[in-house]
Amino acid sequence: MYNVPKLTDYSAAALERVAAELLSALEHEAASAKSEAEWKIFRDRWMARKNGLLTQINDLWLKGAPKSAKREVGQLVNSVVIPRVDTAIRERHDHIKSLAILKKARAEGLDVEIDVAKRALQSSGWLDITLPGVRRPIGAEHPIIKTMHEMVSVFQKLGYSVADGPVVETDYYNFESLNFPPNHPARDTQDTLFIAGQQGKPQWERLLLRTHTSPVQIRTMEKMRPPIRIVIPGTVHRNDPPDASHSPMFHQIEGLAVDTNITFGDLKGTLDHAMKEFFGSSVKTSFRPSFFPFTEPSAEMFVSCFICGGSGRRGADPCRPCKQTGWIEILGCGMVDPNVFEFVKDNGYDPRKVSGFAFGMGADRIALLKYGVDDLQLFFQGDVRFLGQWA
Ligand code: PHE
Numbered sequence: 001m002y003n004v005p006k007l008t009d010y011s012a013a014a015l016e017r018v019a020a021e022l023l024s025a026l027e028h029e030a031a032s033a034k035s036e037a038e039w040k041i042f043r044d045r046w047m048a049r050k051n052g053l054l055t056q057i058n059d060l061w062l063k064g065a066p067k068s069a070k071r072e073v074g075q076l077v078n079s080v081v082i083p084r085v086d087t088a089i090r091e092r093h094d095h096i097k098s099l100a101i102l103k104k105a106r107a108e109g110l111d112v113e114i115d116v117a118k119r120a121l122q123s124s125g126w127l128d129i130t131l132p133g134v135r136r137p138i139g140a141e142h143p144i145i146k147t148m149h150e151m152v153s154v155f156q157k158l159g160y161s162v163a164d165g166p167v168v169e170t171d172y173y174n175f176e177s178l179n180f181p182p183n184h185p186a187r188d189t190q191d192t193l194f195i196a197g198q199q200g201k202p203q204w205e206r207l208l209l210r211t212h213t214s215p216v217q218i219r220t221m222e223k224m225r226p227p228i229r230i231v232i233p234g235t236v237h238r239n240d241p242p243d244a245s246h247s248p249m250f251h252q253i254e255g256l257a258v259d260t261n262i263t264f265g266d267l268k269g270t271l272d273h274a275m276k277e278f279f280g281s282s283v284k285t286s287f288r289p290s291f292f293p294f295t296e297p298s299a300e301m302f303v304s305c306f307i308c309g310g311s312g313r314r315g316a317d318p319c320r321p322c323k324q325t326g327w328i329e330i331l332g333c334g335m336v337d338p339n340v341f342e343f344v345k346d347n348g349y350d351p352r353k354v355s356g357f358a359f360g361m362g363a364d365r366i367a368l369l370k371y372g373v374d375d376l377q378l379f380f381q382g383d384v385r386f387l388g389q390w391a
Helices: 012-034 037-049 053-063 067-108 109-122 143-155 215-223 264-279 338-342 363-371 376-380 384-390
Strands: 168-170 208-209 228-237 249-259 283-293 295-304 325-334 357-364
Touching: 012 037, 012 067, 012 215, 037 053, 037 067, 067 109, 143 228, 143 249, 143 264, 143 363, 143 384, 215 228, 215 249, 249 363, 264 283, 264 295, 264 325, 264 357, 283 325, 295 357, 325 338, 357 363, 363 376
Parallel strands: none
Antiparallel strands: 168 208, 228 249, 249 357, 283 295, 295 325, 325 357
């Protein structure tokens, strides 16, 4: 058993020797403590105020040292001996506690707890070469983000660049500059989520969560002169309670092309090509009249159902995604309304000189259809058993 020696030789070499002896005794005694009770004895032998080894070291080494050696001895005790004793005692206790947990977990057959305890033990030098390696699963692209990337890259190949804008928007960009009349129903609190405490501001300055990606049309036209071709992927919000096909937060991909002599034929050709690129060359597109305040004329575009091939039936069963119609509504589009250009006229968008088309589609719905998922909420619940399927 280790005894604290009296010091007579205070040379550096002698101090180093007594320190080495002490540390090796410490290590040896720590390793011999095999239970909580033994650990307590070990702890008290070193730490006890009355006659513990550290107290003895203080008396025999520090107090007894001649003035000329006090500095070296003090440093040895305070920055080596005490911290090492502290650590050895604490780590041994952790080790003993982990062993006890391991024993209990084994007795109860709790696999996860066994693994956790083994890992804790391994970090204190205990080795089990049968343990599986640490698994670090690589993240996967979220199916909605993946869909957005794929759709964006279809347009990038056509020479479009990517633009974005803020999710917290002003009434001006979300509505007013997009030609929404003051009392348009979309401005209603039924649909729009407003930021609180904005009543003191004039209407056009009030903040809200953008309800579509269309405000980025105006924002981009303010910054870039025509011609422009941009796609805008992003999140939007509406005051819809969540269900299998709705979510208060969802994703859109917007597009805008402005130049001289852009026609509805350009719109149709571009979107037809994009849908064939995205869904496969056999899909057809169909345009039906619609209305948006910021496009005139406006249309809804449908693609032939890529699930049933347009027949409306899957064998003997009705095709659910297209509700037996053979067509799936994909987006809203139209020719940019001259009233919209008026707001950015000074940046080169004279409505008499330029024309353009715009479109906007819901990425979430496209992802649902593409991957055959029947509940939108699955995309937002963060369950790795679901999302891991895209890994
Ligand atoms: N912003 C419209 C919506 O959210 C979609 C749209 C975009 C329509 C661009 C026409 C042109 O419903």
